[in-house]
Amino acid sequence: MDPVYAKARELWRFSIRNPEAFWDGVARGLAWFKYYEKVVEADHPYYYWFKGGKINPTYNVFDAHPERKNKVALIWESESGERRSLSYQELFAEVNSLASSLKEIGVKKGDVVTIYMPMVPEAMVAMLAIARIGAAHNVVFAGFGSQALRDRIKMSSSSFLITADAGFRRGKTIDYLKTVKEATEGMDVKVVTLERQGRVMGYNFKDFTSRLKKVEAERSDSLDPLFILYTSGTTGKPKGVVHAVGPYTVWAYFHVKWLFNFGEEDVFFSTPDIGWINGHSYSTYGPLLNGATVLWYEGVPDYPDPEVWWYLVEKYKVTHMWVAPTAVRLLVKHNVKTKYDISSLKTIVSAGEILGEEAWKWLVDLTQGKTYVIETWGQTENSGFITSPGGFYVGGISYKKGSVGIPLPDIDVAVVDDNGNELPPGQKGNVIIKSSAPAFMVGLYKDDERYRQYFSRFGYYYTGDYGYVDEDGYLYILGRGDDVIKVAGHRLSPAEVENAVLEVPEVAETAVVGKDDPVKGSVLVAFVTLKEGLRPSEKLKERIRQTVRNLVGPVASLDDVIFLDKLPKTRTGKIMRRVLRAVVSGKEVGDVSTLEEAEALEELKRVVKP
Structure with missing residues (x-):
């Protein structure tokens, strides 16, 4: 038996039998201001993780690890070649400055602050500053128009907005301030603007990060909201998924460690935008909680040319990479092989939708079969991926082509027919999760009825996906149930x-x-x-x-x-x-x-x- 698979399944079985003991062991690897009274309290479909505990993710990124201060936290590069690098100490200073300034304009614990920004370092600073003072961030993808932004500001009851005056995509300038002005017309919203082209609405972001002030991390309750993230359903209004401080921090730390187990020299190129869950968990919280160096690129994968990703891999000696299938398929369409040295790559992880065999083979050929090209699976509602083909924490990768891996600890996946009867290996049906875990949302913002609908059809959490498991427990996702x-x-x-x-x-x-x-x-x-x-x-x-x-x-x-x-x-x-x-x-x-x-x-x- 593959030792990676065996180790992963051994830990999975232990976690299913002893979830409280398992998660207590994981959670104690983090710094708490006050330990929880109970690991989990269940009142299905509500699960209260680390109840009574006090924690803050930024304390665990910065204060608890002074040894990281000189390590590079973020490398950023733009389409035009503009570059910026921030050590953990430099990032911490900017987070503190912005946090103190936000408090001065009235942001307090429990408030919701909307972020509408491109993939720039200041967006990471904004997310962490909001978390530091115990507020919740509501990141809206900067590709959305004014009505979508207005709706998300209103639905989240947000009175504060952090934005940029402009962004850059395919060599063109995108006017964010025009969108913001239309979105906030007639609304009582305080705006902070990152000035990139000399225009400011409301407060100037640069003024807010030039003050050398330290803010103590808010001792947030484990069940306080860390962020709201709106997902677009096929019908009806978007759902505001709420993730809480304690369970999200524990899961973000653990599941990223499980897959990557970053070493001191690793560089993680995370391509997802912060407007989506993968941008929260893999472009921000997950790698930072594990003390990693993360690379951001403000741009698209085929501009200024279809080799820009591989140029960045060579330049920064990237070891791990997170990609979206659609971006890979775009590169397949260009069908350009690379002249760059990408031999530093250990893994390319694809997530968001099904990669497909053609795109998988293209990546394998591109990396000359020397890099693990794998798929994972998860949703906004469960913080990102909840299945993977093993991970470096358990010794490496144990991948089966076409699968999204095996469930992570305390994720009990089953496949059922339309009547809720569990199906044997190999039979296709509806994918459900029979367990809870810190990965899961604590609710939908001001919409309990829609939250309960996740559990109403089968009595367990219904993912909405269609697939099957094989005899070894590997999951294969074939699409959305309604597709x-x-x-x-x-x-x-x-x-x-x-x-x-x-x-x-x-x-x-x-x-x-x-x-x-x-x-x-x-x-x-x-x-x-x-x-x-x-x-x-x-x-x-x-x-x-x-x-x-x-x-x-x-x-x-x-x-x-x-x-x-x-x-x-x-x-x-x-x-x-x-x-x-x-x-x-x-x-x-x-x-x-x-x-x-x-x-x-x-x-x-x-x-x-x-």
Whole structure:
């Protein structure tokens, strides 16, 4: 038996049998102002972790570890080559300065402070300063427009906003202040602006970080909110996921240590934006709580050229990298091999949605098979990943191609049918979590009814995902439950069909959806983009159809193959399958406020004849 797998499963079994003993052991690796009275108090579906404990994540990043002061905490580089580096001591000084200034303008414990900023060092400073004084941050992705920002300020009851006057993307300037002015019109919101192009609304961020003042870390209660993060559902208003100080700090520290177990010389290139959970857990809290050096890049993976990521890997001797599948698929489309030395890379971790075999193989080939290319799985609601293929804490990686790994300690994954009956290994169904863990949200902000809905269907936490586990406990995610397509009584996962489409060498990206059909209920339609310089043809369309029939079977026959220049995606890069389904079936597309490029939707409507 693989020793990494054996060790990981041994710890998992212990944690399932003895969750309180397990988490007490982990939590005591952190600095508490006051130890908790109880590890967990359960009143399903509510779980109160480390009740009575007092802790602050910034105390654990800075005050508790003076030996880190000269180590580099953050390296930042922009598209234009602008660079900045902050040691733990320098970062701590800026966090203290901003924290004292925020207190002076009225921010107090329990307040919600909205952050609307690009990936600049000051965004990290803002998150940590807010946490230091016991307030909660509400980070809004800086790609959102004024209405989305206004909604999130209102829904979170936020009276403070930290922003920048501008950002830079693909060589263009993005005017954030225009968006902020529209979003806050008629609202009583105090604004702090990072001046990058000489414009300030409200207070000047640079004035706030130039004061050499020390602020003692707030002794936050374990169950105080650390942050609210709004997730966009397919319908209805966004959900404000609340993570609490104690459980989130313990989980962020532990699960990042579990996977990476950073050494003194490691450099972690985390590409996720702070507007999403992966940007909270892997661009900020997780690596800093473990004393790591994290690299941020303000830009996109193919600008100024498709090798910019690999240039940064060589320049900073990056050892671990966190990527989104859509970014990898973008690089696959460019199909550029790298001239840079990326041999320092130990792992490339993909998360956010299914990577797909083609993108996985491309990364393996790019790194000459010398780097672990792995997938993990998790959600905003559970702080990031909750499954992984082992980790360096337990000795290394034990990866099975196509899987997202095995559950982390105290994560009890099961697959059930639509009636809630647990399914044996290999059978596909609804993915649920039967246990609690510090990873999980403590609620939805001012929306208890929607929080309870996570548990109402099966009695346990329903992830909304569709997949299966194998005989060794490895989990395979096939897509969202509402993406599963029923064709003539058969349930087909889009991922299975999409992997078959991607076997055709000309294909860069694909999304397969169901189109309403009066006889079969649904028929399959594949939307396809091609690699650079290639053109669609009827011959290629037929080859795609035949490949799917050969690999998946006659039940997966494609009714149509539609070629597009761009697939409609959210600003996080997730393909908007519901929009594809709606257009191809002649229905209303609904809310598209998270759409990255309007041109993609316009092309889709022009090309598709429902």
